Amino acid sequence: MNEKPKLYLIPSPLGDNPVQEVVSEKVLRCAASLEIFVVEQVRTARRVLSRYGLKGRIDSLEFHELNEHTTLQEVKALLELFKRGSVGLISEAGLPAVADPGALLVDLCHRNGISVVPLVGPSSLMMALMSSGLNGQKFTFNGYLSAKTEERRKQLRELEKTALRDHCSQLFIETPYRNDALFADILSVLSPSMRVCVAADITLESEFILCDSVQNWRKKQDFKIGKRPCVFIISESLI
Amino acid sequence: MNEKPKLYLIPSPLGDNPVQEVVSEKVLRCAASLEIFVVEQVRTARRVLSRYGLKGRIDSLEFHELNEHTTLQEVKALLELFKRGSVGLISEAGLPAVADPGALLVDLCHRNGISVVPLVGPSSLMMALMSSGLNGQKFTFNGYLSAKTEERRKQLRELEKTALRDHCSQLFIETPYRNDALFADILSVLSPSMRVCVAADITLESEFILCDSVQNWRKKQDFKIGKRPCVFIISESLI
Numbered sequence: 001m002n003e004k005p006k007l008y009l010i011p012s013p014l015g016d017n018p019v020q021e022v023v024s025e026k027v028l029r030c031a032a033s034l035e036i037f038v039v040e041q042v043r044t045a046r047r048v049l050s051r052y053g054l055k056g057r058i059d060s061l062e063f064h065e066l067n068e069h070t071t072l073q074e075v076k077a078l079l080e081l082f083k084r085g086s087v088g089l090i091s092e093a094g095l096p097a098v099a100d101p102g103a104l105l106v107d108l109c110h111r112n113g114i115s116v117v118p119l120v121g122p123s124s125l126m127m128a129l130m131s132s133g134l135n136g137q138k139f140t141f142n143g144y145l146s147a148k149t150e151e152r153r154k155q156l157r158e159l160e161k162t163a164l165r166d167h168c169s170q171l172f173i174e175t176p177y178r179n180d181a182l183f184a185d186i187l188s189v190l191s192p193s194m195r196v197c198v199a200a201d202i203t204l205e206s207e208f209i210l211c212d213s214v215q216n217w218r219k220k221q222d223f224k225i226g227k228r229p230c231v232f233i234i235s236e237s238l239i
Numbered sequence: 240m241n242e243k244p245k246l247y248l249i250p251s252p253l254g255d256n257p258v259q260e261v262v263s264e265k266v267l268r269c270a271a272s273l274e275i276f277v278v279e280q281v282r283t284a285r286r287v288l289s290r291y292g293l294k295g296r297i298d299s300l301e302f303h304e305l306n307e308h309t310t311l312q313e314v315k316a317l318l319e320l321f322k323r324g325s326v327g328l329i330s331e332a333g334l335p336a337v338a339d340p341g342a343l344l345v346d347l348c349h350r351n352g353i354s355v356v357p358l359v360g361p362s363s364l365m366m367a368l369m370s371s372g373l374n375g376q377k378f379t380f381n382g383y384l385s386a387k388t389e390e391r392r393k394q395l396r397e398l399e400k401t402a403l404r405d406h407c408s409q410l411f412i413e414t415p416y417r418n419d420a421l422f423a424d425i426l427s428v429l430s431p432s433m434r435v436c437v438a439a440d441i442t443l444e445s446e447f448i449l450c451d452s453v454q455n456w457r458k459k460q461d462f463k464i465g466k467r468p469c470v471f472i473i474s475e476s477l478i
Contacts, residue, residue, distance in 0.1 A: 009369050020264040022359045072478060095365055098375035107372030107477060110450040118366040120261045120442065126334055126365055127357040130248050133346030136337035140379040140407070168379070203359065211349040238346060239311060 005082040007109045008034065009097055010090045011121020012048045014229065015204040019051050022122045022203050028052050030119060034088040036062045036081050038105055045090045067101055075104045082114055093229075095123050099143060125171055128199035128231035131209045132169070135235050139169040147178065149185065156189045159234060163194070169235040176227040183225055183232075190214045190234060197233040200225055213237065244321040246348045247273065248336055249329045250360020251287045253468065254443040258290050261361045261442050267291050269358060273327040275301045275320050277344055284329045306340050314343045321353055332468075334362050338382060364410055367438035367470035370448045371408070374474050378408035386417065388424065395428045398473060402433070408474040415466040422464055422471075429453045429473060436472040439464055452476065 008030050013022045031052045039045035042063045050058060064078060066089075081087050089096045089105060095118075097103045109116050129136050142159065146152045159170040174182045179200075186196055192215035199209040206228070217223070247269055252261045270291045278284035281302045289297060303317060305328075320326050328335045328344060334357075336342045348355050368375050381398065385391045398409040413421045418439075425435055431454035438448040445467070456462070 022263055022265070024261055024263050025259040026261070095369045097369045097372065098365065100375075103372050103375060104478065105372075106370065107450070110372055116370045116372070116448055117446075118370045118441070118448070120359070120361045120366070122359045123362055123365045126337065126362045127359070130334045130336045131345065131355045131357045133336065133342050133344075133349055133355070136339075136342060136380075137382045138380060141375075141377065143376045202357070207356075209355055209357070211346070239343065 003086075004115070005084075005086045006115040006117050007082075007106065008086060008088045009095070009106070009116065009118045010088045011095050011119055012044075012090060012093050013051070014093050014122050014124060014202055017204055023052075024120050027119045027121060031088060034086055035060070036064075036085055037088045037090060038064045038066050038078055038081070038102070039090045040067050040092045040100060040102065041065065044092055048090060066105055070101060072104070075108060078105055079108060079112055079114070095121055098123070122203050124199070124202045124229065124231050127202045128197065128209065128233060129169065129171065131199060132197035132211050132233050132235070133238075134169045134195060134197060134211065134233055135167060135238060136169065138167060139171060142170060142172040144174060145172055145182065147175075149181075152182065153185050153189050156185060160190050160194060163234055164236055167236065169233055171231060171233050173231055176229060179225040179227065179230050186232065186234065187214055187218050192218075193237060195235050195237050197235075198225060198230060199233070200228040200230040202229070202231070242325075243354070244323075244325045245354040245356050246321075246345065247325060247327045248334070248345070248355065248357045249327045250334050250358055251283075251329060251332050252290070253332050253361050253363060253441055256443055262291075263359050266358045266360060270327060273325055274299070275303075275324055276327045276329060277303045277305050277317055277320070277341070278329045279306045279331045279339060279341065280304065283331055287329060305344055309340060311343070314347060317344055318347060318351055318353070334360055337362070361442050363438070363441045363468065363470050366441045367436065367448065367472060368408065368410065370438060371436035371450050371472050371474070372477075373434060373436060373450070373472055374406060374408045374477060377406060378410060381409060381411040383413060384411055384421065386414075388420075391421065392424050392428050395424060395473075399429050399433060402473055403475055406475065408472055410470060410472050412470055415468060418464040418466065418469050425471065425473065426453055426457050432476060434474050434476050436474075437464060437469060438472070439467040439469040441468070441470070
């Protein structure tokens with residue numbers, strides 16, 4: 001390659017569905033053109049690249065881990081890789097560098113004149129939002145709420161207040177085994193007319209995306225989300 | 240089709256690049272399986288579907304417009320379509336129903352027990368965010384700022400305050416011909432250490448994504464964004 005080395009942001013599938021369902025040909029072609037990868041976990045990244053058609057040459061590829069244990073100094077050292085060619089960044093699932101330590105490498109690339117190229121892939125946040133019918137003109141992603149019940153309920157009340165005051169949909173996620181505890185808190189704390197979207201297992205066979213008012217949700221006694229990756233959205237009703 | 244009719248959210252390319260670059264095979268397959276489409280503009284949607292391989296049968300497809308002129312009553316009437324089969328929703332560019340009138344149809348589908356199925360496609364917001372290296376653990380999309388200079392500057396000061404207080408990246412967009420006026424305001428109003436990402440022409444040949452501090456941006460006197468679709472992000476520095 002004579003081109004100036006770049007950082008390619010390589011999306012991963014959100015689960016075990018066929019890769020043609022969730023990424024474009026360009027992702028497969030780009031992944032196949034690279035030899036150096038910075039990944040959140042080598043084991044996962046090898047599996048993703050195998051699914052992207054690199055199975056036969058996985059052992060000839062170069063992997064460097066970048067995760068929550070990596071120091072700033074170590075990330076800075078990764079910039080040396082670009083002297084030898086372009087680098088692919090891969091996270092555990094979905095789009096890399098959105099809410100994972102890879103963002104630090106992206107930041108350092110900008111500070112060192114290395115171009116960053118994003119590729120199209122599944123974003124559970126945007127797929128949840130587009131499927132919710134809720135306000136997408138203004139929205140906030142809040143990451144994880146507190147694991148402590150009282151604190152979490154307080155946060156939910158704050159999120160409702162902000163959603164109503166700023167006409168701003170509020171997105172958040174939860175560790176899968178706590179989904180149903182969080183959902184119970186949502187139903188107990190929010191006003192009856194607030195709308196709540198539950199978007200689980202996005203892009204998978206088992207995907208379900210449901211959106212209803214708190215008062216209607218409260219009638220569905222048997223509903224359980226279970227331990228699945230899930231995006232929650234709360235918003236005022238638009239109609 | 241014996242399956243219960245659904246609403247499929249069909250993404251569009253962000254420009255004239257080959258569709259294989261930006262959407263998965265599943266999008267092409269799904270578009271080809273549908274006969275009824277709700278679209279923001281028939282002309283644009285016909286062009287998108289032609290590029291998705293439906294060129295020969297465009298005239299046999301059924302199109303219904305849903306845009307800012309459509310009344311709630313008219314959107315409700317669109318629910319009748321599902322009695323005849325599944326429906327594809329297509330917006331002007333990128334993901335449908337995120338910040339366009341299509342959201343109303345999605346909302347009504349949820350209220351009437353019609354499943355909504357999102358497909359993977361290009362989201363300029365998420366592609367800008369992942370490429371910025373800025374905080375993706377918490378972020379707000381603010382839509383368009385005011386077109387009036389004084390009001391816009393006030394909003395920018397507020398966004399900076401919120402970004403710093405809540406550690407929350409702030410995304411916004413602008414009508415392309417006002418990009419450079421907005422950018423000048425950003426540089427004149429924000430603190431020198433704030434980071435500003437400019438992500439223009441995402442997924443296109445002419446794509447550029449630059450992220451730097453306000454003080455460094457101020458030194459690049461010749462820089463112009465021009466009339467391109469562009470996402471702006473402001474955030475505190477993470478390192």
